[in-house]
Amino acid sequence: MAADFALRKLMPPDLITFDLQATDKAAAIKELAQKIKDAKQINDLDTYLNAVFKREEEYTTGIGNGVAIPHGKTAAVLKSSLAFGRSNKGITYNSMDNKPVYLMFLIAVPENSSNEHLQILSQIARKLMHEENRQAILKAQSPEELYQVFES
Amino acid sequence: MKIVAITSCSTGIAHTYMAAENLETTAKKLGVEIKVETQGSIGVENALTSAEIAAADGVIIAASTSVNKDRFSGKKLLDVDVTEAVDHPKELFERVKTAPVYQGNKDSSNDVSIKSTKTHATNNVGSKAKGIYGHLMTGVSYMIPFVVAGGICTALAFAVGGINAHGTLAQAISKLGSTAMGLMWPVLAGYTAFSIADRPGLVPGMVAGMLSSSMNAGFLGALLGGFLAGYTVLAMKKWIKLPSSFSGLMPILIIPLISTLFVGLVMKFIIGTPITALNKGITAWLNSLTGVNSVLLGLILGAMMAIDLAGPIGKAAYFFGVASLTNLSAGQTSPIMAAVMVSGMVPPLALALSSTVLGKNLYSKDEREAGKSAWVLGLSFISEGAIPFAATDPIRVLAAMTVGSAITGGLSMWFKCGIAVPHGGFFVFLIPGAVSHVLLYVIALVVGTVISGFLITFLKKLRFKGKEVNA
Numbered sequence: 001m002a003a004d005f006a007l008r009k010l011m012p013p014d015l016i017t018f019d020l021q022a023t024d025k026a027a028a029i030k031e032l033a034q035k036i037k038d039a040k041q042i043n044d045l046d047t048y049l050n051a052v053f054k055r056e057e058e059y060t061t062g063i064g065n066g067v068a069i070p071h072g073k074t075a076a077v078l079k080s081s082l083a084f085g086r087s088n089k090g091i092t093y094n095s096m097d098n099k100p101v102y103l104m105f106l107i108a109v110p111e112n113s114s115n116e117h118l119q120i121l122s123q124i125a126r127k128l129m130h131e132e133n134r135q136a137i138l139k140a141q142s143p144e145e146l147y148q149v150f151e152s
Numbered sequence: 153m154k155i156v157a158i159t160s161c162s163t164g165i166a167h168t169y170m171a172a173e174n175l176e177t178t179a180k181k182l183g184v185e186i187k188v189e190t191q192g193s194i195g196v197e198n199a200l201t202s203a204e205i206a207a208a209d210g211v212i213i214a215a216s217t218s219v220n221k222d223r224f225s226g227k228k229l230l231d232v233d234v235t236e237a238v239d240h241p242k243e244l245f246e247r248v249k250t251a252p253v254y255q256g257n258k259d260s261s262n263d264v265s266i267k268s269t270k271t272h273a274t275n276n277v278g279s280k281a282k283g284i285y286g287h288l289m290t291g292v293s294y295m296i297p298f299v300v301a302g303g304i305c306t307a308l309a310f311a312v313g314g315i316n317a318h319g320t321l322a323q324a325i326s327k328l329g330s331t332a333m334g335l336m337w338p339v340l341a342g343y344t345a346f347s348i349a350d351r352p353g354l355v356p357g358m359v360a361g362m363l364s365s366s367m368n369a370g371f372l373g374a375l376l377g378g379f380l381a382g383y384t385v386l387a388m389k390k391w392i393k394l395p396s397s398f399s400g401l402m403p404i405l406i407i408p409l410i411s412t413l414f415v416g417l418v419m420k421f422i423i424g425t426p427i428t429a430l431n432k433g434i435t436a437w438l439n440s441l442t443g444v445n446s447v448l449l450g451l452i453l454g455a456m457m458a459i460d461l462a463g464p465i466g467k468a469a470y471f472f473g474v475a476s477l478t479n480l481s482a483g484q485t486s487p488i489m490a491a492v493m494v495s496g497m498v499p500p501l502a503l504a505l506s507s508t509v510l511g512k513n514l515y516s517k518d519e520r521e522a523g524k525s526a527w528v529l530g531l532s533f534i535s536e537g538a539i540p541f542a543a544t545d546p547i548r549v550l551a552a553m554t555v556g557s558a559i560t561g562g563l564s565m566w567f568k569c570g571i572a573v574p575h576g577g578f579f580v581f582l583i584p585g586a587v588s589h590v591l592l593y594v595i596a597l598v599v600g601t602v603i604s605g606f607l608i609t610f611l612k613k614l615r616f617k618g619k620e621v622n623a
Contacts, residue, residue: 058162058216063238069166073193096239107165109193112517118165118194125166126173129238 007120007150011082013143014039020085020104025062026053028091029070032083032106039081042108047076052106062095066138067128071107080117081108082124084146086138103128103137124150155179155248156200156208157188160215161234164193171214171237172198178241191219210248212237220350221254222389226400229254255396284379285544291344291378292543293518295336299536300525302332307532310579333536337361340371340543341378348382349389352403356381356411363419369427370463371539372546376423381415427464434468446487446565453488454495454561454600458553461499461542462535470496474574485570485588493533494569494597495561497577499553500530500537501597502604507541511609514616519544530601533577548611556604563596 015035022028029052037045051072055061062068068091083106090100105128107121127133133149140146157175161167172188179186189200202223205211210228213219214237221229230244230251237244306329313322338361345357360377364370369377388407434456441449456469473492480486507515507523515523522540529537542549570588573580580586587593 055163059233059235061166063167063170069170071163071165073163073165096235109163109165113193115194118192121165122169122190122192122194125169129170129173129177 006116007124008147010080010117010120011084011147012039015081015083016143016146017084018086018140020087020091023087023089023091025056025068025091025093025101028085028087028093028101028104029053029106032085032104033108035083036081036106036108041079041081042077044076047074048072048108050074051076060094060096062093062097062101063128064095064097064099065131065134066090066099066102067105067134068093068095068101068103069105069107069125069128071109073109073111073113075111077108077110080110080113080121082106082121083108086140103134153210153245153249154185154208155187155210155212155245156205157186157212157237158191158200158215158219159188159234159237160191160217160219162216164191167216167234167238168192171234171241174241175212175214175237175244178245182242182245184245191215191217210251211254212244212248214244222350222352222403224254225402226396227254228252253396287344287347287379287382288375288544289516289518290347291340291342291375292540294343295340295543296518296522296540298332298336298339299529299539300522302329302334302336303529303532303534303537304525305329305332306534307528307577307579310532310576333534334365336536336539337365337371337374341374341381344375344378345382345385348379349385352389352407352411353382353385355408356384356415359412360415360419363416363424367420367424367428368431368464368467369419369423370460370466371543372460372463373419373423373427375543377415377419380418381411384411384415431464431468434465435472438468438472447562449488450491450495450565451558451562453491454498454564455554455558457492457496457535457561458499458538458557458604459550461538461550461553466496466535477572477574480572483585485572485586487565487568487570489574490569490571490587490593491561491564493571493575493577494564494593495557495600496535497530497533497597498557498560498600498604499535499542500526501601502530502553502556502608503538503541503549504530505601505605506609506612510605511612514609514612531578533575545612548615549608552608552611553604555607556600556602558600559603560596560600563599564593567592567596569593569596 020028020031022031033045033049036042042048051074052070055072056070061070085104087102090102093101095101127150136149137146159168159171168190169192172190175188176186187200187204188198190197205223211224213231214234216234228248228251230248232244305325309322309326309329312325313319338358341361342354342358345353357378360381361374364373364377385407388411394402453469456465460466469492473489476486476488504523504526507520512520519541526537538553567589569592572586581590
């Protein structure tokens, strides 16, 4: 139960959107990052975005099958956070399979993150590798339904 | 088929685990037995044991960082980028069947060619990228809990059993304390060497630390031993080439034996002999100081207590103090012992003051935590509480501590303070008759602590002028 509660803290409902507007990679990342910034979990949006894009240069976080997990680890992050956005139009993302992205998880981690948060993020990353979980996320209608995918 | 695998990515947050998950699920589908070790920002999880590696038919390393491959000598090894395991894990199980057998470090040119996607990313976990300071920090971070647990147990023994730790329970706790404290040198040297040379560094490093402890070489001796051990092993790995049929002997027989012999003998004869001579020389010199002005003697003893923090010089001063107790008759107190003890309390207290009050942002998170326990260690006259700080920044820390300790020692003499017992710190202050001029004694302690505390804060500020230290 502790872990369940932790996911809800890491990804509160105001960091979840089922209707991402942006259709290109940079704009979509910015759109979600702004939500984390609005929730006051990042103190400097530009530093954070730089970290994310720099990470993206190494190799794409578009892991295929319509999923992307951009992430940035920097001191500009005040608290480990996870933002989720679903795009109904699809985002051009330069993914590993060159297909558009529909599910985006934006991860923000401070330089010294607690292992608890990293554990949850690692569990989420693992769950995303399974087709049935991806389908469930595509169908989710509320934050609650999204939480349930990861808590099952 | 049995496979062992390691996954690792540069930030260690997502790909490490996605790759691991994919390898595991794919293996299940293919009916392959697999164990995947993840090396992410959480650290190593699900670590492979040597038995599992021995039983494996092949090794898959899916990493965008440099993963140490020492463990896999003699195994079929496929080294690919982490994204390959995320993207097409199935193919890797085919490729590993025909992968070349890993021979040790020499075929590094080969493993670059196997990597298809972008290779080594920025976050290099290999030993070279870390630098000397990084190795030192690794050693210190492993050592700190030993100092804290050991030091506080020692203090607790005084609290339970009085100044001489009377009673079975107090004796047992005291013994626990000294055992944990005794391990600090082997752990410091061992893990410094471990950081440099990986697992094979541990044996010669720990042996060097233990030797340093037994010959009173203090933390400088332990550090020297740790670095010597680490780089010795590193050099051996590079220079000693064995035919592949014997390569299995390297990690379990040849490296531990030869490195321990070499490092141990160097410690004993090249480092140890001068240190023992230094210790003896100083003791003789102190004994010759009879008749010298007592305030000057206090200054000298105080400085000695801080200059190497319970190393050869500090030990000489301490035993000089203890010796002065033997001539006392009942009811008398020794001003020399008093000066020695109170000045030995200054370094941990001053560093606690600096790291938890005056200059928090100048210290790493580990150091601030060590600072909190340094308050307790200092009050208990456990000078070793200052060592985590001194090990990472010796010149500034030792210089600043020496000044305050000397002043405290001098003041203690000037105030004609005296003490009847050789240990106990603040606990004996509270016992009537154990300390003469208690109030002035406390003043001497506070003055030196504040001076050293401000001094080290100032020196660290100069060093970090303009730039912030990341925690």
